[in-house]
Amino acid sequence: MILSSYFFEATLRACRRGGATAVAAVLLSALTVLVAGATLAGDLALGLSEAAWRAELRVVAVLRDAGLKPEAPDGVVARARALPGVSEVRYVGSAMALAELRRLLGPRGEGLDRLPTNPLPPRLEVTPASTMGAADLQALVGALDRLPGVTEVQAAHGWVEPLERLRRGVRLGGLGLAAVLGLAALAAAAGTTRAARRASAEEVSVLRQAGVPGLRLAAPPVVQALGLAMLGSLLGLAVLLLASEPGALWVGSWLRAALGLDPLPPLSSLWLVALTGGGATLGLIGALAAGRA
């Protein structure tokens, strides 16, 4: 009989008795979820961008022509394949390199057919593992450069390190701010629980003497804090979802124009549930931290 209509009425009374701290608990929970959700969405978008860029990332090791037979490059390919962080190695012989260039240039590349000799050296196109960081990529470039027969290594990986820094910054900044707001929401939830308990102390004393079970007396202030935090979380989530559509359009069009990337992805329903649950948990922890009256 804990979930009686009395229980709901007592919980609503506890919300009213929470006063300004109850409002603060709602707003701070909303802000926490909003910041955490925006951080998550931003990180997800950067992650997808990074994955798309990484899919195109190749480290090219230019090989010496002399001493290597085009049809037998197995030694250097095997050595490159054995290097840490290498996902795939493709050998491109001089003739294939010229043919690819000819195909790429189309009619504008007719001059290539009239060259007396093929000026293009053979090369290895190395696909690094998608999980490699900037330092590991630099190490791979160095290792490829040291392979016998390699004259030069070309890799457009300069963007990896700034992007890593940006993602770290977004995560640290966003989650740090969310943590601070979360602590404030927790304190507000504890405050509203204490305020509700203070305001109902006399009523609780009367009801306890009348034999009302302790759980029925103790639960409403806890449930009100949980409910307020849940309400705040849903509010924060609603703002996030409402803002994310135009935000995705704006940021997405900017990303497409600047970098040729797709629009921002929406958060999955699992994340939405996790964010709401996380916000509500702040209220529960705050209420429990307030201790029993």
Next chain:
Amino acid sequence: MLELRGVSKVYGRAAGGRVEALVDLSFEVKPTELAVLVGPVGAGKSTLLRLITGEERPTRGAVLVDGTEVSALGARGLARLRRNLGILAQDGRLLADRTALGNLTVVLRALGAGRNEARERALAALVEVGLGPARNALPHELAAGERRRVLLARALATRPRLLLADEPTAMLDPGMSATVTTLLRSLALRGTTCLIATQAPECARALEGRVLRLEAGRLRPEGDPV
């Protein structure tokens, strides 16, 4: 229904601060009986009632309600016990932000009664103590005697099996005092066991119950004149 076996209550430890509030009390109140605990201020009446409700524990001896030792009960057991008790404490308080009716319905609702049932039972209890017309008054709008009657109505509204009332006629005028004593007698006749504590001998006589005389924490032999 209620039994005390060699109950003593001592406050303080040091030789100078040691107060024996109750000394070796033993008596029984049978179901539907009306017992009146008479004694002057400081005799230990309120202490005894607090031992029965479980608000305090005896230093020695046992208080049994329906065969269950009160001091052995945990929080749940105590709540279960109190649901069968109607308690009119000497320092009983009303909730200032609720009407007379609201002070009763909040208890009934918390105990599980529906909205309508709580209202009906609360109203009936207020009518029984003569406060039907004042049901919508806030405590500060009531006289001291009326507030006392609201407290009595609150104790009765839960339909207790054992009513413990501490000075139920205090602050009441003679007419209302007679009404309350009649009400208490009729409660016993209707099957509620009552233990009434009073310092007023005339109240004890009017209640026409078995008299237990308490003086300085000790029971005087039954049969002594009030």
